[in-house]
Amino acid sequence: MTNSSERTIEQRVQDVLARALGILVADPSAPPRMGSTPGWDSLGHMTVVMALENEFHTTLPSYRLPELIDVASIVKVLQSEQSTL
Amino acid sequence: MSTLAAVAEVHLLVGIAVAVAFSLAVSMVSHFQRSRYLCFFGLIGAAAYYRQAFAGFVVVSAIAYATLCWINRQTDRTRRWRRAGVVLFLLIAVFTLGRVQNWEHVLVLSSPVPLTLYSLDMWLVLRLVTLFWEVGAGSLQGPSLTAYIIWICLPFTLGGPILRPSQLPNVICINRSLWKSLAWWMKITTGAAMLIVGLALGAAQQFMSHRFSQAPLWNAATTALLYGPVGFYLTNAGYFHLMESLGQPAGFKLKESFNFPFGRENISIFWANWNMTATAVFRDYLFYNRWGLRTYNVYFNTLLVFTLVGLWHAANAYWILWGFLHGLLFCGFLIWRKYGNRLSGIPLRGTSIAQMAARTFTYVSVCACWYLPSKIIQKLGGT
Numbered sequence: 001m002t003n004s005s006e007r008t009i010e011q012r013v014q015d016v017l018a019r020a021l022g023i024l025v026a027d028p029s030a031p032p033r034m035g036s037t038p039g040w041d042s043l044g045h046m047t048v049v050m051a052l053e054n055e056f057h058t059t060l061p062s063y064r065l066p067e068l069i070d071v072a073s074i075v076k077v078l079q080s081e082q083s084t085l
Numbered sequence: 086m087s088t089l090a091a092v093a094e095v096h097l098l099v100g101i102a103v104a105v106a107f108s109l110a111v112s113m114v115s116h117f118q119r120s121r122y123l124c125f126f127g128l129i130g131a132a133a134y135y136r137q138a139f140a141g142f143v144v145v146s147a148i149a150y151a152t153l154c155w156i157n158r159q160t161d162r163t164r165r166w167r168r169a170g171v172v173l174f175l176l177i178a179v180f181t182l183g184r185v186q187n188w189e190h191v192l193v194l195s196s197p198v199p200l201t202l203y204s205l206d207m208w209l210v211l212r213l214v215t216l217f218w219e220v221g222a223g224s225l226q227g228p229s230l231t232a233y234i235i236w237i238c239l240p241f242t243l244g245g246p247i248l249r250p251s252q253l254p255n256v257i258c259i260n261r262s263l264w265k266s267l268a269w270w271m272k273i274t275t276g277a278a279m280l281i282v283g284l285a286l287g288a289a290q291q292f293m294s295h296r297f298s299q300a301p302l303w304n305a306a307t308t309a310l311l312y313g314p315v316g317f318y319l320t321n322a323g324y325f326h327l328m329e330s331l332g333q334p335a336g337f338k339l340k341e342s343f344n345f346p347f348g349r350e351n352i353s354i355f356w357a358n359w360n361m362t363a364t365a366v367f368r369d370y371l372f373y374n375r376w377g378l379r380t381y382n383v384y385f386n387t388l389l390v391f392t393l394v395g396l397w398h399a400a401n402a403y404w405i406l407w408g409f410l411h412g413l414l415f416c417g418f419l420i421w422r423k424y425g426n427r428l429s430g431i432p433l434r435g436t437s438i439a440q441m442a443a444r445t446f447t448y449v450s451v452c453a454c455w456y457l458p459s460k461i462i463q464k465l466g467g468t
Contacts, residue, residue, distance in 0.1 A: 065369070
């Protein structure tokens with residue numbers, strides 16, 4: 001159950017990144033990562049954050065925003081924030 | 086001014102000497118990789134680096150550790166973050182007040198060798214900010230006293246670059262073979278060469294100003310476009326490059342700080358490659374901050390971040406104005422990025438000439454931000 005819900009969150013995060021950054025669906029050989037993916041610089045990061053919050057209906061605290069650097073870390077933060085609600 | 090420059094040069098050289106000694110000791114003698122020796126050598130190195138200000142460094146670091154323990158005791162996430170928030174605010178207030186009131190020269194113990202009882206320089210405050218933030222946010226458990234001493238006294242970071250507490254290795258993996266590596270020695274030579282050229286440019290600037298004192302415009306132009314920014318960059322980039330290289334044999338991996346920032350095509354890319362470990366702190370903790378609101382104002386955050394970067398350098402009108410001007414420049418870039426595509430009729434747009442013009446404009450603008458504040462202050466009747 002946990003694995004399928006993680007996959008669902010992961011897929012949703014990838015879709016959000018694709019929409020927010022205007023990139024194609026994630027290529028496994030080049031997973032999206034802040035600083036490496038075109039458009040995902042510090043300016044694009046806030047676009048990503050807002051898109052994630054809209055998708056998952058949550059507000060991420062400021063001190064967690066620097067942790068959101070790739071899909072895995074975003075999933076981890078989202079799960080951790082959802083578990084504290 | 087030349088006395089200040091000389092003091093800064095001595096400080097750099099002492100920093101390098103301390104880093105070399107620490108790197109050699111830890112990488113060559115297995116025994117010295119144990120925590121208590123790392124602490125001991127770190128404290129010795131910090132004493133050599135700070136000299137009369139070492140007592141102040143110890144006082145500030147001890148208070149910081151006690152405060153850290155207080156934050157760490159709170160297990161509820163929200164309350165922990167609130168404690169950290171209060172501490173961060175107080176830290177920055179003390180830092181700013183200390184700069185304005187010159188506490189480092191006021192709080193001095195009269196003894197055979199005068200000892201400064203307060204020492205909180207720009208690098209120590211930024212490192213403590215990362216410590217309180219990471220522990221307060223819960224992304225790091227408060228370090229043990231030993232780990233804290235190793236981190237706070239690490240010679241490769243005393244004068245920059247920044248190594249966040251979460252980046253301190255749990256296990257030190259030395260790499261003795263680097264001392265025999267040609268590639269590593271090339272990096273060391275590059276760093277040393279950059280530092281020497283940077284310092285030489287500073288000396289050349291003084292010589293030229295004195296030699297050609299009848300050509301003030303020429304002196305102003307060469308200072309603003311060459312000696313000032315390039316000399317500053319080479320000196321600091323060279324020093325940081327040396328620290329990154331010297332940290333490696335001792336098992337400390339420091340992130341790159343400078344990646345050829347000059348010649349970049351816009352101010353955003355310039356800042357993304359300038360003093361990266363320090364700017365990342367301002368970016369992560371301030372630029373992304375929404376100040377309790379749901380929305381995010383990029384222009385406000387940009388101006389705030391850069392003004393505070395200026396204040397971080399020094400609590401005087403020059404540096405605050407320097408930061409503010411960079412903030413304005415960055416906001417101008419943001420506006421261009423957002424609306425510039427609507428101006429499709431610009432000739433030569435997208436050509437190599439346009440790219441060259443963009444790089445030139447960025448370089449000249451960065452130099453102007455170094456030069457203009459003093460002129461503005463003069464015009465406003467300041468000194």
